[in-house]
Amino acid sequence: MRAIQTIKNIWKIEDLRSRILITLLLITIYRFLTVITLPGIDPSALIALERQTAGGLLGLLDMFSGGAFANASIVALGIMPYISASIVMQLIGIAVPYFQKLQREGESGRRKINQYTRYLTLVVLIMQAPAYLTNLNVQMHQVSGAVIPTGFWFHFSSIIILAAGSMFVLWLGERITDKGIGNGISFIIMVGILARLPHALFQEFVSRISEATGGLVMFLLETVFLLFVIAFAILLVQGTRRIPVQYAKQMVGNKQYGGARQYLPLKVNAANVMPIIFAQAIMFLPITLIGFGTRDADSLLVKIFAPLADHYSFGYNLVFAILIILFTYFYTAITINPKQMAEDLKRNNGFIPGIKPGKKTAEYIDEIMSRITFPGSIFLAIVAILPAFANILGIKQEFAQFFGGTSLLILVGVVLDTLQQVESHLLMRHYDGLLKSGRIKGRSGQMY
Numbered sequence: 001m002r003a004i005q006t007i008k009n010i011w012k013i014e015d016l017r018s019r020i021l022i023t024l025l026l027i028t029i030y031r032f033l034t035v036i037t038l039p040g041i042d043p044s045a046l047i048a049l050e051r052q053t054a055g056g057l058l059g060l061l062d063m064f065s066g067g068a069f070a071n072a073s074i075v076a077l078g079i080m081p082y083i084s085a086s087i088v089m090q091l092i093g094i095a096v097p098y099f100q101k102l103q104r105e106g107e108s109g110r111r112k113i114n115q116y117t118r119y120l121t122l123v124v125l126i127m128q129a130p131a132y133l134t135n136l137n138v139q140m141h142q143v144s145g146a147v148i149p150t151g152f153w154f155h156f157s158s159i160i161i162l163a164a165g166s167m168f169v170l171w172l173g174e175r176i177t178d179k180g181i182g183n184g185i186s187f188i189i190m191v192g193i194l195a196r197l198p199h200a201l202f203q204e205f206v207s208r209i210s211e212a213t214g215g216l217v218m219f220l221l222e223t224v225f226l227l228f229v230i231a232f233a234i235l236l237v238q239g240t241r242r243i244p245v246q247y248a249k250q251m252v253g254n255k256q257y258g259g260a261r262q263y264l265p266l267k268v269n270a271a272n273v274m275p276i277i278f279a280q281a282i283m284f285l286p287i288t289l290i291g292f293g294t295r296d297a298d299s300l301l302v303k304i305f306a307p308l309a310d311h312y313s314f315g316y317n318l319v320f321a322i323l324i325i326l327f328t329y330f331y332t333a334i335t336i337n338p339k340q341m342a343e344d345l346k347r348n349n350g351f352i353p354g355i356k357p358g359k360k361t362a363e364y365i366d367e368i369m370s371r372i373t374f375p376g377s378i379f380l381a382i383v384a385i386l387p388a389f390a391n392i393l394g395i396k397q398e399f400a401q402f403f404g405g406t407s408l409l410i411l412v413g414v415v416l417d418t419l420q421q422v423e424s425h426l427l428m429r430h431y432d433g434l435l436k437s438g439r440i441k442g443r444s445g446q447m448y
Contacts, residue, residue: 009426016181016425023180026172027191033075033165034068034195038158040149041072041136063407066192072136075165077128079188082170085120087277089113094334121170125163133158182418190414193407200398207396222395229386229403233412236379239268241372243365247350264345264352266369268376270336273409275327275377276384280406283320312388321381328377338365383409 011017037043062069065078093099093113102109133155137148148154169188176184208219242263342362351357355364386404391397401407 006426009429010422013425013429016422019179019181023176023182023187026176026180026184027187030075030169030172030188030191031066031195033169034066034073035071036074038072038074038076038161040154040158043071046070046072063196063401064189064192066195068192073165074161075169076132077125077162077166078192079166079169079173079185081124081128081166082117082121082185083277085117085124087274088120089117090334118167118170122163122167125166126159129159129162130155132162181421182414186410186414187418189410193411196398197402200396200402204396204399218394222393222399225390226403229383229408230412232379233383233404233408234416236269236376236383237272237409237413237416239376240265241268241368242266243352243368245345245350246353247348262350264341264365266336266365266372268372269328269380270369270373270376271328271331271380272413273406274331275324275380276406276409278327278331279320279323279384282323283316312391317385317388321385324381324384325377328380329373332369332373336369338362338369341365 010020037046064080065073065076068075068078089099093103099113102112105112133148170185173184173188176182176187178184180187204222205219208215208222242265245262245264247262339362342358342365345351345361346357352361352364355361383404384406386408387400390400390403395403
């Protein structure tokens with residue numbers, strides 16, 4: 001009954017109702033575009049591309065694009081080029097003084113950085129589109145004997161279509177952020193991931209029932225295990241360490257201000273999903289190097305990098321986990337500035353009880369962040385390699401991808417952020433929140 005009443009309350013709020021309907025409309029447009037094949041491509045000859053995207057890096061790209069990559073859709077490249085450009089811009093912001101200055105300029109600086117990010121996205125698209133067409137031609141020829149049309153105008157027009165399609169998806173994401181509910185870019189990625197869940201779930205169910213590998217009992221145990229992993233991921237996203245902050249009393253005229261005690265929340269996983277994305281990009285280098293080398297099993301290149309090309313091997317997951325831990329420290333260090341936090345506290349007449357303001361406060365915050373980042377990085381690495389354990393337990397790869405890694409953390413983070421926005425609208429209109437006790441906590445910032 002409470003759920004029904006909450007839905008009624010949501011529908012009563014005109015602004016919230018409008019935002020939800022706009023979001024659904026824009027998402028429907030995006031899903032429609034994912035099934036429109038590039039002009040000149042035979043959809044019946046794409047079985048090779050579907051096989052190639054069953055796993056690995058291309059499988060991850062296809063998941064994020066909601067199947068558009070395997071469909072050779074006009075939006076096949078999806079939102080990933082923008083994400084790559086955003087990561088590069090974040091790294092540039094660390095090393096280039098000009099971008100550091102823009103970051104300190106507030107909203108105007110953010111708009112300029114976003115504009116540069118869009119320009120860089122176009123550069124990435126122009127580089128990726130020809131590579132996508134080349135790979136598509138090779139895969140179609142090897143399996144079905146078909147080829148894509150030749151000629152300059154086909155390639156030129158296809159590159160323009162792929163680039164325009166991705167930029168249109170980016171525009172849809174920005175419109176969702178402005179006019180809809182939640183962060184549009186993250187929401188589009190979440191929809192792409194969820195689009196593959198029903199098929200993966202049905203495939204796993206049929207496999208357990210028909211292949212006599214545990215039957216319905218094993219399928220139910222897998223479902224319970226998945227729910228446990230989701231709960232673990234929620235705790236990882238929401239986990240914080242609160243530091244008490246005391247504000248000094250001030251007299252302005254006859255009125256007294258300050259004197260209240262508040263808490264400074266420090267995220268256990270301040271880096272969110274970014275360490276996994278960085279680590280994954282590096283772990284796919286061995287596959288690329290093998291692709292450039294010979295396929296002879298006795299070659300030195302294959303012997304060195306082949307063990308790291310298996311996503312479910314012990315060596316791959318060990319190196320993957322270590323990289324995630326290292327990148328968690330790195331990304332936390334560039335996103336959390338203890339010195340700036342200490343200066344902000346001092347400027348607002350705040351201090352941590354027992355700690356001198358200024359340098360000592362910065363050192364204390366840095367020490368606390370180091371302590372909580374270690375368990376946060378360990379937990380993040382565990383979530384990232386859980387699909388390998390799921391595969392060992394006999395779960396099919398398509399379904400095992402939902403037991404951890406980037407996809408699970410994105411789903412959890414986006415859902416929490418969206419629910420938090422919905423709850424804020426309810427509370428502002430004096431309705432009950434979504435939960436009976438406590439408030440929903442989202443991430444301390446957007447992923448992209």
